[in-house]
Amino acid sequence: MTEGIDIRAAKAATTDWSWHENAQRAERKAKKFDRIATFVVWLFSFVGLGVLFLIIGIVFARGLLTALSPGFVFGKPQAINAGGGIGPMVVSSFYLALLAIAVVLPLGVGAAIYMVEFAREGRIIRLVRFAADTLSTVPSVVFGIFGMVLFVIYFGLGYSLLAGALTLALLNLPTVMRISEESLRAVPYSYREASIGLGATRWYTVRKAVLPSALPGITTGAVLTIGRIVGESAAIIYTVGIFVRKIPLSPLQPAAPMAANIWHMYTEGALVPDWMRVANGEAAFLLLVVLALNLLARYATRLYRKRLGSSR
Numbered sequence: 001m002t003e004g005i006d007i008r009a010a011k012a013a014t015t016d017w018s019w020h021e022n023a024q025r026a027e028r029k030a031k032k033f034d035r036i037a038t039f040v041v042w043l044f045s046f047v048g049l050g051v052l053f054l055i056i057g058i059v060f061a062r063g064l065l066t067a068l069s070p071g072f073v074f075g076k077p078q079a080i081n082a083g084g085g086i087g088p089m090v091v092s093s094f095y096l097a098l099l100a101i102a103v104v105l106p107l108g109v110g111a112a113i114y115m116v117e118f119a120r121e122g123r124i125i126r127l128v129r130f131a132a133d134t135l136s137t138v139p140s141v142v143f144g145i146f147g148m149v150l151f152v153i154y155f156g157l158g159y160s161l162l163a164g165a166l167t168l169a170l171l172n173l174p175t176v177m178r179i180s181e182e183s184l185r186a187v188p189y190s191y192r193e194a195s196i197g198l199g200a201t202r203w204y205t206v207r208k209a210v211l212p213s214a215l216p217g218i219t220t221g222a223v224l225t226i227g228r229i230v231g232e233s234a235a236i237i238y239t240v241g242i243f244v245r246k247i248p249l250s251p252l253q254p255a256a257p258m259a260a261n262i263w264h265m266y267t268e269g270a271l272v273p274d275w276m277r278v279a280n281g282e283a284a285f286l287l288l289v290v291l292a293l294n295l296l297a298r299y300a301t302r303l304y305r306k307r308l309g310s311s312r
Helices: 002-067 087-118 123-136 140-154 161-185 189-197 202-231 258-268 275-310
Strands: none
Touching: 002 275, 087 123, 087 161, 087 202, 087 258, 087 275, 123 161, 140 161, 161 202, 189 202, 202 258, 202 275, 258 275
């Protein structure tokens, strides 16, 4: 009897030792694969960052000194002679961004508010989200051709800032709507319950409780959308214009945003003796503007969150 117990104890000890050895082997194997995966992730991250910094460095090295010259940034462009600036192009870019954001922001935020706060979840809402996600992947040149056919030709707006703003509004509407929707959904539902429990209407709750809490995300989306509008070229080549000599004053006038003018200089600007200087300087200045807008979005979001936290 004692020998049988000893045999069973020995078998149990052997089984425990085998299980422990297998567990240690599996743990060593998992750590090995974890180190390999970590190395691969860091490698691809450094390669991606290296390519990014290489592009930024090349753009700045070629045109930063020109871009920082006040005479170049605020100067008048030249169609034939050397020494021109990009003053009308800078104004055209911000004018276009202002018009486009004035159209797309109310539509996008309004659609998001309706979908989150008022509409019932169903087949139509899911179809709208699917359509928005699908439109977000459509190339901008397709929107440019569509805007040229619809706004420039059919509605008779011609090559103008208004035609480009409407086209860019359609291009960025799905993105603004989805960012606003996610920002509204991130607001805790307890805010809504507390407001409605105090007797407030649903619309008053949205205005006073939900929107202020979602404003950092919406603001970030709006500023990033402005950066995308300023850097957009394919959609505005067909709707706004590629070269102007004077600053546009009316939305119905043609214009030449910086991205479109860069394309014009690299493809059709051979008549300008220093077209390379103009194109490189304009590209560097445009990159500075986009970087500044991204930093502004982060700073505005952080500042508003601090104020919102201190007010509670």
